[in-house]
Amino acid sequence: MSNEIELIKDPGLPEHKLRQSDVDPKAADRAERQVAILFALSALGTVLFVYAYLFIPTDRFVFIPLMGDQNVHQLLLGLGFAAALLFIGLGAVHWAKTLMPDHEVIAHRHELRSPDIDREEFVKTAKEGAAAAGLGRRSLIKKSLGLSLGLVGLSPILLLGDLGPLPGNALRTTSWKTGTRLVTDPGDRPIRPEDLEIGSVAQTLPELAPGKDHHSLNDIAKDAVLLIRLRPEEFNLDAERLSWTYEGIIAFSKICSHMGCAVALYEQTTKHLLCPCHQSTFDVTRAAKVIFGPAARPLPQLAITVDAEGYLVAQAPFNEPVGPSFWERSA
Amino acid sequence: MSARERIAGNVASYVDDRTGAAAWMKKNLKKVFPDHWSFMLGEIALYSFIILLLSGTFLTFWFDPSMREVVYEGEYLPLKGVEMSAAYASALEISFEVRGGLLMRQIHHWAALIFMAAIVVHLMRVFFTGAFRKPREFNWIIGVGLLTLAIVEGFLGYSLPDDLLSGTGIRIAQAIIQAIPVVGSFLAFFAFGGEFPGIAFIPRIYTVHILLLPGIFLALITVHLMLVWYQKHTQYPGPGRTEKNVVGYSLMPIYMAKAGGFFFIVFGITALLGAVASINPIWLYGPYTPGQISAGSQPDWYMGWLDGLVRMSPPLEPVIFGYTLSLNILIPGLIIPGIIFTGMALYPFIEQWITGDKREHHILDRPRNAPNRTALGVMSLTFMLVALINGGNDIIATHFDLSINQIMWFSRIGIIVLPPLAFVITKRLCLSLQRADRDLVLHGRETGRLVMMPSGEFVEVHEPISPEKAWLLTQHEQKAPLELADLDQRGVRRPGLIKSKVRKRFAVAHAEQVSKPTVEDLKEIEHH
Numbered sequence: 001m002s003n004e005i006e007l008i009k010d011p012g013l014p015e016h017k018l019r020q021s022d023v024d025p026k027a028a029d030r031a032e033r034q035v036a037i038l039f040a041l042s043a044l045g046t047v048l049f050v051y052a053y054l055f056i057p058t059d060r061f062v063f064i065p066l067m068g069d070q071n072v073h074q075l076l077l078g079l080g081f082a083a084a085l086l087f088i089g090l091g092a093v094h095w096a097k098t099l100m101p102d103h104e105v106i107a108h109r110h111e112l113r114s115p116d117i118d119r120e121e122f123v124k125t126a127k128e129g130a131a132a133a134g135l136g137r138r139s140l141i142k143k144s145l146g147l148s149l150g151l152v153g154l155s156p157i158l159l160l161g162d163l164g165p166l167p168g169n170a171l172r173t174t175s176w177k178t179g180t181r182l183v184t185d186p187g188d189r190p191i192r193p194e195d196l197e198i199g200s201v202a203q204t205l206p207e208l209a210p211g212k213d214h215h216s217l218n219d220i221a222k223d224a225v226l227l228i229r230l231r232p233e234e235f236n237l238d239a240e241r242l243s244w245t246y247e248g249i250i251a252f253s254k255i256c257s258h259m260g261c262a263v264a265l266y267e268q269t270t271k272h273l274l275c276p277c278h279q280s281t282f283d284v285t286r287a288a289k290v291i292f293g294p295a296a297r298p299l300p301q302l303a304i305t306v307d308a309e310g311y312l313v314a315q316a317p318f319n320e321p322v323g324p325s326f327w328e329r330s331a
Numbered sequence: 332m333s334a335r336e337r338i339a340g341n342v343a344s345y346v347d348d349r350t351g352a353a354a355w356m357k358k359n360l361k362k363v364f365p366d367h368w369s370f371m372l373g374e375i376a377l378y379s380f381i382i383l384l385l386s387g388t389f390l391t392f393w394f395d396p397s398m399r400e401v402v403y404e405g406e407y408l409p410l411k412g413v414e415m416s417a418a419y420a421s422a423l424e425i426s427f428e429v430r431g432g433l434l435m436r437q438i439h440h441w442a443a444l445i446f447m448a449a450i451v452v453h454l455m456r457v458f459f460t461g462a463f464r465k466p467r468e469f470n471w472i473i474g475v476g477l478l479t480l481a482i483v484e485g486f487l488g489y490s491l492p493d494d495l496l497s498g499t500g501i502r503i504a505q506a507i508i509q510a511i512p513v514v515g516s517f518l519a520f521f522a523f524g525g526e527f528p529g530i531a532f533i534p535r536i537y538t539v540h541i542l543l544l545p546g547i548f549l550a551l552i553t554v555h556l557m558l559v560w561y562q563k564h565t566q567y568p569g570p571g572r573t574e575k576n577v578v579g580y581s582l583m584p585i586y587m588a589k590a591g592g593f594f595f596i597v598f599g600i601t602a603l604l605g606a607v608a609s610i611n612p613i614w615l616y617g618p619y620t621p622g623q624i625s626a627g628s629q630p631d632w633y634m635g636w637l638d639g640l641v642r643m644s645p646p647l648e649p650v651i652f653g654y655t656l657s658l659n660i661l662i663p664g665l666i667i668p669g670i671i672f673t674g675m676a677l678y679p680f681i682e683q684w685i686t687g688d689k690r691e692h693h694i695l696d697r698p699r700n701a702p703n704r705t706a707l708g709v710m711s712l713t714f715m716l717v718a719l720i721n722g723g724n725d726i727i728a729t730h731f732d733l734s735i736n737q738i739m740w741f742s743r744i745g746i747i748v749l750p751p752l753a754f755v756i757t758k759r760l761c762l763s764l765q766r767a768d769r770d771l772v773l774h775g776r777e778t779g780r781l782v783m784m785p786s787g788e789f790v791e792v793h794e795p796i797s798p799e800k801a802w803l804l805t806q807h808e809q810k811a812p813l814e815l816a817d818l819d820q821r822g823v824r825r826p827g828l829i830k831s832k833v834r835k836r837f838a839v840a841h842a843e844q845v846s847k848p849t850v851e852d853l854k855e856i857e858h859h
Contacts, residue, residue, distance in 0.1 A: 006850040008772070008805045011798040013571030013578065053430060067607060071433075078434045078606020086599025092592025100584050107363035107577045109563055109693060112466050163521040163531075170526050171516055185622060203622065214414070218526045221502075221621035254622060259506035259641070259660065260527070261499055262624040276626045277503060278642045279725065279735050292736060294641060294659045296648030324506035325648060326516040329655040 013104060021098045031098035038091030045083025052076035171329075172321045174206075174222045176302060181207040182225065182251070182312045185215075190311040193247050196229040201266045203227075203254065206314070222322055224254035224262065225302055227312070228284050230271065236285045244303035244315065251302040251314075252288050253322040256280060258295035260324045273299070297325070364586055365566035365579035369456045374590060376449035377556075378597040379442045380548065386439040387541065393429055395421035396491065396537035398530040407614050415493075415618030418533050422492035422613055438605035443485050445601060447633040450478050458678075458708050460695035462565045464688075468679045470558045473551050475676040480544055480551075482633055487540040489611065489631055493533055498619025499628050501532065503641075507664040510657035528621065568694050568806045570799045577693075627725050636715050639722030640667055643742045671711070685837040687813040699768070700807045702761035703841040706754045713753035717746045758843070765845035768804040771796060772848045773856050805847045812842035 021028040052073055060072045114122075135142055181190045182204040196202060204225050205215055215223070232248040244250075252273070256263045261277035266284075272291070273282040280293030288299035300322050303315035321329055347353040364370075397417040403410050405420065406427045425432035454474060457463055463471035486504070490497045505527045509519040524531030563577050572578050580586060604610075616625065630638050640663035647658040674681075682704065683689070698705040720727065721742035728735045775793035783789055796804075815835045816825065825831060 008801050008848070008850060008853075009798075010573075010802050010806065011570050014799055058430060073430070074433050075606060077431050078437075078602060081434065082599050082602035082606055084599075085595045085602055089592040089595030089597075089599055092588045092595065096585055096588035096592065100588060102580070102585075104578055105361075105363050105581055106571070107563070107579075109575050109577060112562060112691065160521070164524045165520060167516040167520045170520075205622070217528050217619075217621055221527050224622035259503045260621075261502060261628070262622055264624045265626060276624055276628050276725065277499065278638075279739065280646075290646055293739075294644040294646055294663075296646040296657075296659055324509055325655045325657045325660075326509045326519075327512050327514075327654050327656075328516065330650050331653050 013106070016103055019098065019102065028099060031094070035091050035095045035099070038087045038094060042084050042087035042091065045080045045085075045087060047080070049077055049080030049084060052080055171323070171326060174318055174322060175209070175219055176206050176223065176225075176314045176317045178314060178316050179307065180314045181307070182227065182304065182314070183207045185220075185224070191227070192310050193229075193249055193306060193312060196227060196249060198229050198231055198248065199268050201226060201228050204251075221260070222255065225251050226254045226263070226266075226273070227251050227304075228266065228271075228273075230285065234271070234285055237287055241287045241301060244301055246304050246306060246312065249304065249312065250284065250287075251304045252282075252284075252299040253302065253318065254299075255323040256295060257290075257297040257299055257322075258293070258324060263299060359560075360581070360583040362560075362582045363577045363579045364564050364582065365572075365577060367567055369460075370564065371593065372449055372453035372456055374593060375597055376446055376453055377552065378594045379446035379449060379601065380552065381594070382442040382598055382601055383439060383446060384545065386435050386442060387545075389435045390425060390432075390439060391541060393421055393425045393432065394418070394491070394537075396534045398493065398528070398533050410614065410617070413618060416533070418491060418493040419613070419618045422494070426614060434602075434605050437608070437610050438601055440489070440610045441604040441608070442601050443488060444610075444631065444633075445597070447481055447485055447631075450474075450481055451633070454478060455708070455712075459698040459705055460565070460567075461692065461701055461704065462695055463679045464692040465679075465683070466562055466691050467558070467565075470555055470562075471679050472676050473555050473558075475672060477548065477551055477555070479672055480547060484540060484544045484548070485631060486634055487536045487544070491533060491537060491540060492611075492613045493619050494613040495616040495619050495623060495625060496613075496628055498528065498621070499624055500630055500634075501619075502527065502621065503638075507660055510660040510664070512654075512656060512661075528619070563693070565693050565695050568697065568803060570802050572694060574691070574693050627729070629723065629726065632719070635722035636718035637664065637668060637722070639718040639720065639724070639742065640664070642724060643718075643721045643739055643746065645743075675711075682841075685813070685834065685841050686810065687838070688810070694806075697807065699761040699764040700844075702758045702765075702843060705761050706758035709757040710750045710754040714746060714750045717742055717749055721746075762843070762845055765847075769845055769848050772801050772804050773852060805849075807847070809844055809847055810842060812838040 019027075021031045056073045056076060058071070058073045061069045062072050062075075064070050064075075113119075130136065183190050183206070185203045185205045188205075188208060190207065191202065191204065204227055205220065205223050206225075208215065227249055228251075229249045232245075234248075235242060235245065235250070237245070252263075254262050254264070256275045256277065258275065258278055258280050261275050263273050263275045263280075263282065265274040265276055266272075267274065271284045273284060273288065274280070275282075275293070275295070278294050280295030281291050282288040282295070282299055283291050287301055290296065290298060300318050300320050302318055304312055305315050307313045343353070395417045399417045400414055401417050401420050403413050403415055403420050403423065405411075405423055407423055410423065422436075425436055427433070457471065457474065486500065490501050490504075505519055505523060508522055509515045511518060519527070522532070522535075523529045524535075564579075566572050566577060566579070569578075617623075629635070641660065644659045644663045647662070649656050649658065696704075721739065724735055724738040724742070727733060727738055775795040778792045778794050780792040781789050782792055813834070815831050815838070
């Protein structure tokens with residue numbers, strides 16, 4: 001295409017324009033002073049930094065509009081450090097722009113590919129090398145080396161085996177057993193139904209096993225349960241699920257069935273539970289059915305009742321794994 | 332010869348006797364680099380990486396990467412007596428007790444955000460100007476690798492303090508691992524040394540964050556820069572600039588001063604942000620516990636698009652032959668990102684396949700002159716933007732008094748509808764800009780001066796543009812689409828016809844353009 005049509009010509013590099021500092025020695029001197037001032041400001045920044053580090057107490061605060069209360073020590077350290085760095089940079093760039101030569105230079109580009117003769121010689125050398133090693137001829141060596149190189153990679157992979165135990169049953173079990181009391185979190189106090197007003201929510205954990213003095217994070221990650229109290233007639237549950245509630249109190253795993261975040265937001269008017277991570281929304285009145293968002297399963301419901309002393313207990317362990325899904329979950 | 336010159340000479344000759352560096356140095360000190368503001372984007376990424384190494388090393392002197400439980404007895408009163416991990420306690424110590432510790436933490440976090448932003452914008456510059464074309468495909472792939480690793484590195488970094496927000500992020504990462512078909516729960520147990528959260532994860536990601544990934548970064552960045560050096564920098568089109576030359580300034584002294592100075596400017600601005608702009612105030616979040624969470628939990632911005640995709644995913648979780656397939660996690664969390672990053676890495680080869688162009692390119696494209704590529708880029712950005720917006724849907728909902736459900740539905744529909752729309756609009760815009768360029772060359776610049784003709788008609792006076800400008804607007808090559816014959820020379824249908832038909836279609840779309848003016852066109856106009 002370009003052969004037939006006359007194209008507009010490249011006028012070539014435009015003429016070089018002189019800067020003021022190139023023609024006027026006074027302007028050049030002025031630029032030199034400006035650069036020196038910038039470098040001096042950097043030195044002042046370092047002085048400020050050292051002063052703040054050594055002499056300003058770390059517990060003094062000052063109110064600055066828009067920024068609020070600021071720690072004076074930290075603020076001055078930062079400002080000093082920033083000035084020390086910034087002004088070196090500004091000085092250097094100003095120096096380059098005003099006083100260093102600004103003639104554009106043309107350098108030639110060479111094709112990256114090696115000359116054909118070099119390429120041919122390379123191929124020859126590589127072939128000769130391979131032939132000298134006998135790679136082509138001695139197939140026994142080639143095959144056995146391939147085998148051993150392939151196998152040697154196995155050992156380091158196997159060594160990673162002790163990174164962790166196999167999951168076993170761990171993803172399916174929690175601390176909840178038949179008769180485990182629900183206790184407040186925090187506080188570890190057992191709960192009576194009358195402690196919960198209608199419309200209220202409580203975060204609970206299973207009572208501590210004897211000999212344990214606190215809940216481990218691994219346990220909380222599976223055991224956390226939300227108690228919500230509604231009017232019994234507000235439920236829209238089948239008979240079995242209704243029997244898992246107690247006088248309008250319903251218990252769900254607090255660990256989201258999507259990705260395991262804590263489902264912590266309860267909207268009293270709509271009776272919806274919302275996970276703040278990805279906005280999966282669960283309807284409490286319909287056994288935490290998913291009504292919005294990416295979660296695909298309801299929150300597991302914990303069957304509860306009261307024990308002889310009138311405290312809320314689990315009727316039975318969770319009947320399904322809590323938390324996010326995994327491949328063999330329903331197996 | 333002054334004493335100073337003599338000493339310098341002695342040092343130089345001492346070094347050269349042992350390395351023979353003088354020959355290489357004499358040539359390379361005069362190396363020419365073209366000048367353009369957009370070439371500083373990669374520099375910003377490089378400098379923030381150095382800032383990250385420096386500030387990160389400082390932080391390691393105090394940070395204790397352990398999930399051992401301790402009772403906080405430090406200076407921050409609201410958390411006094413609270414049980415927490417040693418990692419969180421030491422992050423608080425750095426923030427409140429180590430002098431300059433908070434400054435360094437904030438510099439480190441700001442530098443990480445600037446690092447990511449610089450990489451992304453640098454990548455956009457390289458993409459939209461076609462700088463990835465032959466011979467620079469390797470550097471494009473290394474760049475995509477660096478971007479991917481940087482996202483992982485950033486995530487691991489903000490996960491280390493073990494506060495409530497970062498612990499929630501780790502929980503989500505664990506759920507993604509656990510959702511992988513067949514081996515998910517095994518991988519998760521290996522990564523975490525057992526059940527979530529366990530006590531192994533923070534020390535493990537610490538090693539990855541401060542040793543393994545920075546080592547890989549150093550290696551990749553070194554190769555990236557060596558290739559830039561060796562292949563010489565690309566340059567924007569303009570008078571005097573050709574495929575055979577580089578026009579710019581020499582390394583010594585101009586670029587030493589400018590690039591060296593620019594390092595200090597980037598560091599200074601990062602330090603200024605660290606001094607005045609609070610970031611990741613972990614003491615407000617409290618220690619991590621799986622039973623709690625704060626509303627408005629947000630990852631750092633470069634993870635936001637991923638979170639947004641997960642949020643908008645439909646609740647798909649089929650059980651197939653008794654096994655659970657968490658598509659609601661796998662599609663947004665692994666499959667789509669996998670497609671995006673693989674597609675990005677392969678793009679130079681895809682474009683080469685479409686255009687059939689095997690030549691070297693050192694003059695950059697003006698984005699408008701590659702409408703298809705530009706449109707594709709804007710399309711991808713639109714996709715990411717919708718995902719990112721949805722990642723902040725809770726924040727947007729509270730700030731603008733909207734319902735989360737509305738934003739979610741906007742995103743679910745928008746992520747499918749808006750990117751193709753962006754493609755079409757961008758392509759039209761590029762072609763319009765080409766048309767405007769053509770008009771500018773043929774009819775000159777509008778002066779805004781109106782003249783009344785004897786007939787009473789008003790016309791605006793146009794002024795011809797400078798030869799430099801005319802060259803800039805017409806220098807680009809306009810190739811016809813690749814010719815692909817359906818039949819071979821003997822009239823037999825070629826094998827792989829469908830593939831070649833697809834290729835032809837792409838080739839035609841890729842070569843769509845407004846033909847640029849020629850001297851003949853100009854002459855013809857003058858005759859009128």
